[in-house]
Amino acid sequence: MAILVSELSDVQLVRQMLAGDADAFEEIYDRKQPGVYRFALRMSGSENIAEDVTQEVFMALMRDGSQYDEQRGNLSTYLYAIARYRVLRFLEKDRAFVLIYDGHDNEDESLVNERFITDENLLADLAQDQIIEKVRQAILALPVHYREVVVLCNLQEMTYEEAAKVTGCAVGTVRSRLHRARSMLVKKLRGVKEPNEIKQISFSTRYAI
């Protein structure tokens, strides 16, 4: 009885893909592509870069998939690590888009790129999608090394250990960076109402009319 590729684990799919199975490759793509694409999009803020990065990540898997070692981490971690490297390369090329981390880990929050910081007085009546956009912009305004831990841990919902493998840092570093990044985000998003507040506003507005 033939086993469907959808029933196979990531490791089995990689083996099948390396054996030349196009269905296995397609299944891996379908499983992992959304996360990789969103990671690239959240890190870069550019759909074009996200597309390119996604394509490059799976091309790398296709060509150098034999380098994947399941003992060192799961497939997602492997792919995110490739994606992170590619994104950083793109960001270095396109410095005008966002600021690049200058290498100082104890960076002061005042040095954060102010381009994307929201005007807190204008955000009181933002709808949900506007809030989401503001959060995205705030994340994009973070230095890269803070941004990546927020994206990985908070948006991609990775564990610290997985994020540490992707970024090549110690778990403690990830934790401390995340703590600092979240503090910076709170500062940036000050004035943005919480989701339950938005519900209350929309509820009261609806009944006021």
Place this chain on the structure above:
Amino acid sequence: MNCKDFEKVVSDLVLGHLIMAAKKTDALAHKENCARCASLFSKEKYLTPLLQMTTKAETTSAPAHVKANLLKAFAEEQAKISRSVYAPAKSSNFFAWKWAAVAAVILIAVLSVTTLRLFRSEQKTEPQQAENPNTNIEKKNNVNSTNENVEKVVKQESPQRKVEKNKVDNIARRGKNVNTTPRRKSVEPLIENANNNEATTDFIALTYMDEKSAIDNGMIVRVQVPRATLIAMGLPLNAAQTDGYVKADVVIGDDGVARAIRLVQDSSSTSETKIKTN
């Protein structure tokens, strides 16, 4: 628990990650007693729903053409791999052919050298064979139309013999002119034989031979002809000496008719036959 420890677990606390129960209790207790950590906790609690909302809202994925491109690239990559897997067999065939060609060239070279050496050694041994008449002398009687007893010497053909034969042909083609013109009557300088023991004149066409009867095949027979006979035939010999025999090579065609003759002078012989050169 102090503030530093609280900072480490505050995210887990807000996000609901699994932490030890005792650690969670300590953290919550610390938050109640520390205003700074309480503020931090409230900030985290404020931020977490926003981030979760953002996460849930993002359902974007890569456009379809990315997938199409990748699947196409995968097919091309596999085709390339299959070609490269086949390539070593091709290259090994190529090298096999290459080695075979090299071996063939070496073999041809060796054969060529061997053949050349054999040919040269044959050239060297032929004059010695000519010196030893027992090996290839064949006696025949009644060759000449004059029914004289002659000694026939049949020599094997060699490059030198071929040259001589060509000369005979030329002479035969010239026909009677050989004898009529002074130039034809004159005998070419003596040809030194390979063994240097005898000298010969050029071949002289016999007078009864016409141009049409030039031969393509035939043999050269060494004979001893009475001097008087040769003088009677008009060959340029000293008419004063009519006795004795003269060595001569006679060209005999396939029909048994003598076509040309040349005189042979044994340089070692004391009773030399004088040959007129003019």
